[in-house]
Amino acid sequence: QKEVEQNSGPLSVPEGAIASLNCTYSDRGSQSFFWYRQYSGKSPELIMFIYSNGDKEDGRFTAQLNKASQYVSLLIRDSQPSDSATYLCAVRGSGGYNKLIFGAGTRLAVHP
Amino acid sequence: DVKVTQSSRYLVKRTGEKVFLECVQDMDHENMFWYRQDPGLGLRLIYFSYDVKMKEKGDIPEGYSVSREKKERFSLILESASTNQTSMYLCASSLALAGDSYEQYFGPGTRLTVT
Numbered sequence: 001q002k003e004v005e006q007n008s009g010p011l012s013v014p015e016g017a018i019a020s021l022n023c024t025y026s027d028r029g030s031q032s033f034f035w036y037r038q039y040s041g042k043s044p045e046l047i048m049f050i051y052s053n054g055d056k057e058d059g060r061f062t063a064q065l066n067k068a069s070q071y072v073s074l075l076i077r078d079s080q081p082s083d084s085a086t087y088l089c090a091v092r093g094s095g096g097y098n099k100l101i102f103g104a105g106t107r108l109a110v111h112p
Numbered sequence: 113d114v115k116v117t118q119s120s121r122y123l124v125k126r127t128g129e130k131v132f133l134e135c136v137q138d139m140d141h142e143n144m145f146w147y148r149q150d151p152g153l154g155l156r157l158i159y160f161s162y163d164v165k166m167k168e169k170g171d172i173p174e175g176y177s178v179s180r181e182k183k184e185r186f187s188l189i190l191e192s193a194s195t196n197q198t199s200m201y202l203c204a205s206s207l208a209l210a211g212d213s214y215e216q217y218f219g220p221g222t223r224l225t226v227t
Contacts, residue, residue: 008152032214043202043218044155088154098143098206098214099170104154 004091006103013110019076021087021106026070029094033065033072036088038105044088048074079110115139116219118203124225131190133222135203142208144186145216146170146178148199155202161186162208193226200224 003026013019021035032051036044050056050063050072062075072091076083089103119134135144143162147155147170157170159178167178175197179187186205190197200223204216 004154034215043221045218046215049215092214098208098216099145099157099160100216101157102147102155104152 004089004101004103006087006089006106008104009107010109011106013079013108015079015081015110015112017079017110019079019083019108019110021074021076021089021108023072023074023089023103024070025072025089025091025101027091027093027101028067028070030067030070030091031094032092033063034090034092034100035061035063035074036090036102038086038088040085047087076108079108081110081112084108084110116203116205116217118201118219118222120222121220122223122225124227125190125193126227127194129190129193129226131193131224131226133188133190133201133203133224135186135188135205135219136184137186137203137205137217138184139205139207139217140183141205141217142183143206143216144180145204145206146176146186146188147202147204148172149202149221150199158188193224195226198224198226 034049035047038044060077064073086105088105090100145160146158161180177189203219206216
């Protein structure tokens with residue numbers, strides 16, 4: 001079974017700090033990696049995707065990918081209370097049909 | 113604007129009933145997906161469809177079936193609802209060929225309770 005693992009949290013950070021969310025995956029053939037944000041009672045929405053080793057920045061968000069270590073992370077700079085949500089890591093594997101395998105999510109709480 | 117809609121936000125059914133959950137997308141996407149989401153387990157794929165009348169089992173298809181008669185509509189069917197099918201059900205859609213910027217767009221979800 002191909003897996004995506006995340007720490008369930010909650011990860012609690014003060015407002016203005018950097019939040020670091022981590023994800024590991026088991027399928028070495030995985031091609032693309034995605035971070036979705038899900039507010040309580042809402043559906044997931046895409047924040048970022050990354051497919052090349054290294055860092056990718058978009059505003060306050062940075063995704064980091066290390067395929068050799070099968071590790072992907074999301075950094076949120078200057079964290080705001082509005083960032084409090086569950087963050088889902090998703091991996092597009094080698095199986096075709098654009099299927100995603102989701103982690104169980106990390107709950108982030110940003111306190112003022 | 114991208115839109116995926118689901119027929120109900122909340123649904124309460126009795127054990128043994130046949131349940132239909134419907135999903136409609138207006139983006140002309142080829143792929144459509146049904147997930148269930150349970151605390152601590154994340155999103156688990158039930159079934160997906162990559163074309164009209166085409167379907168593939170996901171990771172947890174037991175107790176479910178699907179129908180895709182039109183490109184924009186993908187239905188999830190619980191033949192005989194059981195209490196362990198109480199869950200949040202999420203529909204998603206995507207383009208078939210989207211390259212590395214591939215994204216699945218999600219509907220608002222249906223919270224199903226089976227009593």
